[in-house]
Amino acid sequence: MRILVLGATGYVGSRLVPHLLEDGHEVLAASSSVPDPERFGWDPRVRALRCDVTDRTAVEAALKGVDAVVYLVHSLNRTDFTDRDRRGAEVVAAAVADSDVRRLVYLSGLVPDVPESELSEHITSRLEVERILLGTGVGAVALRAGVVLGAGSTSFEIVRQIATLFVVQPVPTWMRSSVQPVAVSDVLRAIVDALEDEAMSGAVDVGGPDVxxxxxxxxxxxxxxxxxxxxxxxxxxxxxxxxxxxxxxxxxxxxxxxxxxxxxxxxxVCRPGHTWVPRxxxxxxxxxxxxxxxxxxxxxxxxxxxxxxxxxxxxxxxxxxxxxxxxxxxxxxxxxxxxxxxxxx
Incomplete structure (x- = not known):
């Protein structure tokens, strides 16, 4: 399968590219600036290219001859991330709908079981992007993952740094809510399963064994x-x-x-009956x-x-x-x- 990874230089993307290659896929690694394969330790067979997801021309060029797309683009480090992520999703969704792409996998976030008006701006944005991409008409899957465990993962590093910095750690009482973290190894496996299993569709939760x-x-x-x-x-x-x-x-x-x-x-936490199980x-x-x-x-x-x-x-x-x-x-x-x-x- 020829797979385009959008957001290939991010935490999950940089680990996914060699994983897909090891599984025998042809990989195109794309980012807003041309990735340097040597910096990431990628095999020379990986084709690196620049692709700003808000640029329709660049996206259409990157999609030529592609069988599947993995969408890992998030702009959380920007103050305008909601608008930026919406524009990127709309451009990619429109381009995918007009292409020969058969599978689209988006790494989203777990959505709490509360009214949408109570969701954080971050989760609301993820949900909006998810709905845009699932509406492309191709076989699309949104993998909703919680805290991704692994050195370098933003959410994990925030928790780990606080856990090691202070001997006495004040914990707000509202932080007693439950979380179902998942190892990045399992996130990679879930993405591969979503690419290869055509029976998977819609929103699928991804979590580890511990709540x-x-x-x-x-x-x-x-x-x-x-x-x-x-x-x-x-x-x-x-x-x-x-x-x-x-x-x-x-x-x-x-x-x-x-x-x-x-x-x-x-x-x-993951929804019963809507949770990924390794193939x-x-x-x-x-x-x-x-x-x-x-x-x-x-x-x-x-x-x-x-x-x-x-x-x-x-x-x-x-x-x-x-x-x-x-x-x-x-x-x-x-x-x-x-x-x-x-x-x-």
Missing amino acids: IAYPDLMGACSRGAGLTRLRVPAFLVPTTLVGLATALVTTAPFHTVTSLIESLHHDM NGSPLVTLEEAVRRASDPSYDGPEAVLSSDPAWARPFPLLDVVPLPASTRAVARLALHRVAQLLDT
């Missing part, structure tokens, strides 16, 4: 780092304040952090195993950090060899990233 509360996810990250941390309830703390504080004490992009925090009020029957990766992989510097699978991941998500090698307490190392890492950000401006 836990956010404080328990923080605890798993602390244990993965070999640390003991105390979490205490914090009452009457507004979402906006938590978002601002989290953005200040983590290295992830500011707008991304504040947008994601808004989604923590609701349970983010090959192999078990899903557990939370503890995914965190272990992400924390093990010798591990080189999808959950490991890649040199192509954003600078804010990568460790500073010098800090790993200097004997420092975990919290001191976390503070030093944050300070170094802040300095690097200032130098880049």
Whole structure:
């Protein structure tokens, strides 16, 4: 199958490209700027091309001879992400409808079981893009995933950095909602299944085997780092304040952090009867195993950090060899990233 991956340089895309190649597919890796295969460690057989999803001409050119499309484009680090993502989805949907593409897979997010008026701007935007792409008339699947577990994953890194930074961790009482995280390895498997299984259609939830509360996810990250941390309830703390504080004490992009925090009020779990089950029957990766992989510097699978991941998500090698307490190392890492950000401006 000839597959076009839109958003190939992102966290999931950079790992999906070699995965598809290993499965025997022909892969076209596209991004808003031409990807550098050497930077991502991709096989020379990968064809890299520039494709801004808001440019109809560029999208039509990229779709020529393509059998399937994987849509991984998200603009959460921009203040205008809702408008930008809507425009991109509309352009791609129209171009796909006029092409010979047979399958379209979009990586969306889990949608809480609440009235749409109560959804965060982030989830509302994902749902809007999902509906646009599912309306193309081709075999389309929206895979709704929650927190993706793996070093370099934005949502995972935010939780992990907080879990290692503070010895005593205040947890707002409204963060007791449930979450069903999924290892990036399983996300890759779900995408491949959606591409190859024509019986899959519509919105399909993707989650791991563990349903836990956010404080328990923080605890798993602390244990993965070999640390003991105390979490205490914090009452009457507004979402906006938590978002601002989290953005200040983590290295992830500011707008991304504040947008994601808004989604923590609701349970983010899979719907019974609408959840992906691996076609090959192999078990899903557990939370503890995914965190272990992400924390093990010798591990080189999808959950490991890649040199192509954003600078804010990568460790500073010098800090790993200097004997420092975990919290001191976390503070030093944050300070170094802040300095690097200032130098880049």
